Amino acid sequence: MEPLIPPITDIAVVGGGIVGASIAWHLAARNIAVTVFERGTIASGASGRTGALLRQHYSNRPEATLAHESLKVFRDWPEIVGGAPVHHPTGLVLTLAAGPHADANVARLRRNVAMQNGVGIASEAITPDRLRDLQPFVRVDDLAAAAYEPTSGYADAVAATRGMARAAARAGARIVEGCPVLALTAQGDRVTGVVTPSGPVRAGVVVCAAGPWSTALLGAIGVSLPVAALRVQIAILHRPLAFDAPHFVYLDTAAGMFCRPYGPGCSLVGVSGGDQHDHVPVDPDRYEQRVDAEYPGRAISAIARRIPGMTGAAFLNGRAGLYDMTPDAHPIIGPGPLDGLYLACGFSGAGFKKGPAVGRLMADTIVDNRCDWLDPAPFRLDRFQADGWQRPWSENEYVFETDFGHGF
Numbered sequence: 001m002e003p004l005i006p007p008i009t010d011i012a013v014v015g016g017g018i019v020g021a022s023i024a025w026h027l028a029a030r031n032i033a034v035t036v037f038e039r040g041t042i043a044s045g046a047s048g049r050t051g052a053l054l055r056q057h058y059s060n061r062p063e064a065t066l067a068h069e070s071l072k073v074f075r076d077w078p079e080i081v082g083g084a085p086v087h088h089p090t091g092l093v094l095t096l097a098a099g100p101h102a103d104a105n106v107a108r109l110r111r112n113v114a115m116q117n118g119v120g121i122a123s124e125a126i127t128p129d130r131l132r133d134l135q136p137f138v139r140v141d142d143l144a145a146a147a148y149e150p151t152s153g154y155a156d157a158v159a160a161t162r163g164m165a166r167a168a169a170r171a172g173a174r175i176v177e178g179c180p181v182l183a184l185t186a187q188g189d190r191v192t193g194v195v196t197p198s199g200p201v202r203a204g205v206v207v208c209a210a211g212p213w214s215t216a217l218l219g220a221i222g223v224s225l226p227v228a229a230l231r232v233q234i235a236i237l238h239r240p241l242a243f244d245a246p247h248f249v250y251l252d253t254a255a256g257m258f259c260r261p262y263g264p265g266c267s268l269v270g271v272s273g274g275d276q277h278d279h280v281p282v283d284p285d286r287y288e289q290r291v292d293a294e295y296p297g298r299a300i301s302a303i304a305r306r307i308p309g310m311t312g313a314a315f316l317n318g319r320a321g322l323y324d325m326t327p328d329a330h331p332i333i334g335p336g337p338l339d340g341l342y343l344a345c346g347f348s349g350a351g352f353k354k355g356p357a358v359g360r361l362m363a364d365t366i367v368d369n370r371c372d373w374l375d376p377a378p379f380r381l382d383r384f385q386a387d388g389w390q391r392p393w394s395e396n397e398y399v400f401e402t403d404f405g406h407g408f
């Protein structure tokens with residue numbers, strides 16, 4: 001990768017996660033001089049600490065579309081992006097609990113699956129018995145229904161993010177690691193570039209894709225961004241030898257956990273509640289990156305509720321990362337309040353799966369000032385100034401007892 005920092009670039013992208021890398025790739029493919037500034041290494045933020053579950057199940061069309069368009073890229077990665085495959089199409093299930101909200105949630109699930117099918121997503125509503133036919137080792141007596149996506153799964157997150165950055169570089173983007181953007185610069189109502197430790201870099205357009213760090217960067221130029229850092233943990237568990245069946249990816253709203261296979265013999269688990277439930281923001285530069293002492297036990301109990309064969313699982317390792325939460329748990333993608341400023345942040349714990357399509361959307365927005373495959377209006381920052389921004393994005397949003405921190 002070219003390490004030199006140019007004094008001028010058409011477009012400066014702040015942040016080298018999946019989103020910044022994807023934006024750079026799409027812009028460079030249009031022959032635009034784009035430079036990505038990453039203060040650490042590519043994928044050193046949430047994109048390197050994520051679960052990377054590639055769920056397409058959403059109750060609103062805009063996010064389902066981003067997830068679906070992205071899955072096409074993850075699925076055909078070697079042909080589209082280049083390099084080794086990154087997608088594991090294990091199959092994915094979203095569960096709904098039996099109990100007080102079951103009937104209404106099951107009706108919503110059926111409508112959501114119909115909407116998703118209309119977007120092109122392979123998904124079907126299934127009964128608990130059907131789930132047990134598919135995965136005979138799971139417990140289903142606490143379930144009302146599930147959505148099954150046979151072609152979804154999970155991605156190798158670091159490989160994908162680095163691969164995307166490499167593809168951007170091959171297309172002509174400059175990727176500068178170890179280079180923090182110290183400040184954005186503006187003149188009047190226009191951004192004019194960024195400041196790095198090596199000096200100022202002029203840019204006609206600046207894209208802020210710096211996750212939860214975006215808030216301070218933008219605040220310093222008077223742009224108020226409602227994005228807070230939320231600490232979230234995951235654990236990697238060794239499976240007992242007696243349970244070695246390949247399991248789906250689960251978004252288990254009944255057991256309050258998500259899980260996916262993690263290499264041969266291991267599973268990755270995240271448990272809802274805890275930090276997510278309390279929604280206490282942390283300082284993104286000073287948060288505990290190790291898991292809490294009691295977290296492995298919680299993770300084993302949660303996955304064992306769905307897969308009893310995991311009861312004897314052992315903790316291998318774990319980590320905490322950050323969700324960049326917006327007040328409505330939907331991302332901010334689009335123009336900012338200054339000319340030349342664009343935002344791609346606030347993914348609220350669900351941005352990895354959308355990364356490839358967000359890059360395309362951002363390139364369409366910046367270069368063409370329009371997008372003909374998705375209405376980008378719902379994602380704009382200025383939605384928070386409109387009356388009623390708290391309203392759900394669709395009438396089919398679920399009501400859950402558990403809180404994953406992000407929306408469905």
Ligand SMILES: Cc1cc2nc3c(=O)[nH]c(=O)nc-3n(C[C@H](O)[C@H](O)[C@H](O)COP(=O)(O)OP(=O)(O)OC[C@H]3O[C@@H](n4cnc5c(N)ncnc54)[C@H](O)[C@@H]3O)c2cc1C
Nearest residue numbers: 015017019039045046047050051053181211321351352353
């Ligand atoms: C534990 C966990 C589990 C998750 N599970 C899933 C999941 O299953 N599926 C899913 O879709 N999403 C999931 N997510 C969310 C997903 O990982 C994120 O939404 C996504 O990775 C965000 O990508 P990004 O590029 O916007 O941000 P990041 O990957 O955080 O990238 C931002 C980058 O900006 C850099 N940066 C910050 N400030 C500066 C600066 N001043 N100058 C230069 N660089 C700067 C950072 O170093 C960082 O590399 C999970 C997140 C976590 C933490």
